[in-house]
Amino acid sequence: MKLEEPQALNAFGALSQETRLRMVRILVQAGPDGMAAGAIGEAVDASSSSASFHLAHLERAGLIQSRRESRSIIYSANFDGLSGLVEFLMRDCCSGHPEVCMPAAAVAAECCTPANAEENACAC
Numbered sequence: 001m002k003l004e005e006p007q008a009l010n011a012f013g014a015l016s017q018e019t020r021l022r023m024v025r026i027l028v029q030a031g032p033d034g035m036a037a038g039a040i041g042e043a044v045d046a047s048s049s050s051a052s053f054h055l056a057h058l059e060r061a062g063l064i065q066s067r068r069e070s071r072s073i074i075y076s077a078n079f080d081g082l083s084g085l086v087e088f089l090m091r092d093c094c095s096g097h098p099e100v101c102m103p104a105a106a107v108a109a110e111c112c113t114p115a116n117a118e119e120n121a122c123a124c
Contacts, residue, residue: 002084002087002088003084003085003087003088004088005088007062007084008085008088008089010060010061010062011061011062011063011081011085012085013061014057014058014060014061014063015061015063017054017057019044019046019050019054020054020057020058022043022044023040023044023051023054023055023058023064024058024063024064024077024082026040026043026044027040027064027075027076027077028077028079028082030076030077031076031077032076032079033074033076034067034074034075034076034077035074035075035076036072036073036074036075037051037052037055037072037073037074037075038051038072040055040075055075059075061081062078062081062084063077063078063081063082063085064076064077064078064081065077065078
């Protein structure tokens with residue numbers, strides 16, 4: 001997903017609030033299965049109305065997605081949207097000097113390598 005400046009600004013604006021940033025980080029850790037809205041609210045110490053407000057903001061920004069399972073709303077990280085945001089930052093990186101971007105790429109590659117082949121978890 002290639003983001004342009006308006007979408008990137010919207011995403012950065014959504015992430016610039018502490019509760020929302022914590023929610024995204026928790027959902028990234030939860031992986032594709034995601035978490036129920038109530039569990040996310042508990043994890044960030046937010047009331048249900050506050051959690052709903054912040055989750056809706058993150059979803060409008062394209063950073064998370066939701067699905068209904070029975071009576072629960074399950075939220076998960078939108079990894080395409082998050083990758084698009086990172087790609088936006090790195091798009092013009094290096095100015096022809098790839099060694100400038102190598103440290104960031106190396107950290108991403110290390111973190112995204114499964115810690116254990118039998119687990120669906122990342123090393124970082």
